[in-house]
Amino acid sequence: MRWKIGTKIVTALAVAVVTFAIVAVCTYKGFQTNTEDNNWGMRTHAVIHALDGVIIDLLNAETGNRGFIITGDDLYLEPYLKGKEDFRKSFVSVRDLTADNPVQQNRLNSIEPLVAARFKILDEGIEIRRTKDLQAALEIIRSGRGKSVMGEIRAAVSQMQVDEQKLLDKRQNESASSVKYLKLLIVLGTLLSIVTLVGGGVVLTRSIAKPIGAITGVAERVAAGDLTVRVESDDRSDEVGALQRALRIMIENLRDMNLELRQGAGVLASSSAEILATVSQVAAGAAETATAVSETSTTAEEVKQTAHLSNQKAKNVQESAQKVAAVSETGRKAVTETLEGMNLIREQMEEIAESVVRLSEQGQTIGEIIATVNDLAEQSNLLAVNAAIEATRAGEFGKGFAVVAQEVKSLAEQSRQATTQVRTILMEVQKATSAAVMATEQGTKAVAAGVKQATEAGESIRVLTGSVGEAAQAAIQIAASSQQQLVGMDQIASAIANIRQATTQNMAGTQQLETSARNLKELGGKLKVLVERQKVEG
Numbered sequence: 001m002r003w004k005i006g007t008k009i010v011t012a013l014a015v016a017v018v019t020f021a022i023v024a025v026c027t028y029k030g031f032q033t034n035t036e037d038n039n040w041g042m043r044t045h046a047v048i049h050a051l052d053g054v055i056i057d058l059l060n061a062e063t064g065n066r067g068f069i070i071t072g073d074d075l076y077l078e079p080y081l082k083g084k085e086d087f088r089k090s091f092v093s094v095r096d097l098t099a100d101n102p103v104q105q106n107r108l109n110s111i112e113p114l115v116a117a118r119f120k121i122l123d124e125g126i127e128i129r130r131t132k133d134l135q136a137a138l139e140i141i142r143s144g145r146g147k148s149v150m151g152e153i154r155a156a157v158s159q160m161q162v163d164e165q166k167l168l169d170k171r172q173n174e175s176a177s178s179v180k181y182l183k184l185l186i187v188l189g190t191l192l193s194i195v196t197l198v199g200g201g202v203v204l205t206r207s208i209a210k211p212i213g214a215i216t217g218v219a220e221r222v223a224a225g226d227l228t229v230r231v232e233s234d235d236r237s238d239e240v241g242a243l244q245r246a247l248r249i250m251i252e253n254l255r256d257m258n259l260e261l262r263q264g265a266g267v268l269a270s271s272s273a274e275i276l277a278t279v280s281q282v283a284a285g286a287a288e289t290a291t292a293v294s295e296t297s298t299t300a301e302e303v304k305q306t307a308h309l310s311n312q313k314a315k316n317v318q319e320s321a322q323k324v325a326a327v328s329e330t331g332r333k334a335v336t337e338t339l340e341g342m343n344l345i346r347e348q349m350e351e352i353a354e355s356v357v358r359l360s361e362q363g364q365t366i367g368e369i370i371a372t373v374n375d376l377a378e379q380s381n382l383l384a385v386n387a388a389i390e391a392t393r394a395g396e397f398g399k400g401f402a403v404v405a406q407e408v409k410s411l412a413e414q415s416r417q418a419t420t421q422v423r424t425i426l427m428e429v430q431k432a433t434s435a436a437v438m439a440t441e442q443g444t445k446a447v448a449a450g451v452k453q454a455t456e457a458g459e460s461i462r463v464l465t466g467s468v469g470e471a472a473q474a475a476i477q478i479a480a481s482s483q484q485q486l487v488g489m490d491q492i493a494s495a496i497a498n499i500r501q502a503t504t505q506n507m508a509g510t511q512q513l514e515t516s517a518r519n520l521k522e523l524g525g526k527l528k529v530l531v532e533r534q535k536v537e538g
Helices: 005-071 074-097 102-131 134-142 145-223 239-533
Strands: none
Touching: 005 074, 005 102, 005 134, 005 145, 074 102, 102 134, 102 145, 134 145, 145 239
16 A cells, blocks of 8 residues: 555654553553552551550650659649540541551450550559558559550550551562562663654655655756756655656756747847837937927026016006006095195185184273273272261261271272283283284185195196006006916926926936846846756757
8 A cells, every 4th residue: 555655654653652652651550550559658657657656655644644653743644644645646546547457447446445444544543642642552553454454555556566567568569569560661661662763764764765865866957957857757646756747747847948938038139139229219319309308498497487577577567557546546536635625724714704803893892891890990999988988987886887898999999900900811812813813814815825726736636647547557458468478488388397307207218118128138148048058958
């Protein structure tokens, strides 16, 4: 039966794993058995040690009992009580350790009443020592009952120790046998595993490594360029056979491909030479076109800058004309308003003149009133003097009348002074009124002259506004025409820039195409050399 490589490797590994598993299981069981033997041996040692503890605890209790009997001091009862308690613990420990041994359990059952009897004798000695005297207690010791019971206990415990020692020797022999078996098993298992691995390696090497080495030699010759090599086939059905068949088919395909590549390399070399020549001519023409387009683009850019400057100047002229027109219109309106204001001022000056004249007339009337008041004041003063004279004549009865006369005189004096002040003020007002009348007449004449001049200026400004409006309209038309020219120049410059960019890209593409054609020619040459290096005929 012919197996595949994977099946062979898996089988070899499975045999090795099974061998290791058997050795591991047997070794584990041996270790487990040895561990159990060691555990049983340790348990037997514990039983023997516990039995020694039982005897020692009994002896400690007897020692404490005898010390109390001899001294009568309760202090010596402490070792007795402690030994008695320790004995109970040791006895329970022995019973637990030998729970699986019926013989030892029966012996413990026989020892238990003996121990009870022994402690009963010891308790009797203590009680007698407390109630009677030392001699009575010593008599119990000399009777030998306690010694006889203790001898039976020692004999039973010794027999248990002898049985435990025999059991320990048996288990140690079994442990030694299991250790020898385990060592032998490990040695044999290791040798068997080594033999299995070595045998599997030899079989795999013969069935896999040798044919793969032959295939590697063939592949090295193919890598060196020798396509005349032949692949030997032994009709294997595994992966090595599949590799041999695939390598044989690959070599045959490489031979056919080499022949086709030789023909293609020749055609590629001649075609790439023709393409390179054509691309070189196109590249030269593209370079000349790019130079011409670059010069045209520079000229268009200069014209564009000039158009921009002209457009800016036209805009400035338009803005200036519009500003002048606005200022002229504003001046015309200002002159119109000035004329209206001057007419209003003239009317107001006439009204002021009339008011001043009326004020002058009223001032004269006030002067007459002041003269009348002054006469009244003088008459009141005279009347007051006469009243004072009459009061003096009346004597005591005329005192009140004299006071009134004095007050009338005082008021007449104040009226005269006030009249004098008012007359002074009225004279100043009359002078000011005369001056205002003269100034009003002069202002009226000046306003009339200003109205005439403002009318003439308004007419001039109206004519100027018409001229400025016509100039502003012409500037607007010039600016619009310049803007259209600027838009046209921008479009021309943009189109030339696009042409320049496209020409640059075409030139770059042509250069890349030339480089690609040159590389293609070199590649064709290299491919032809590589194909010619392959050996396809013996």
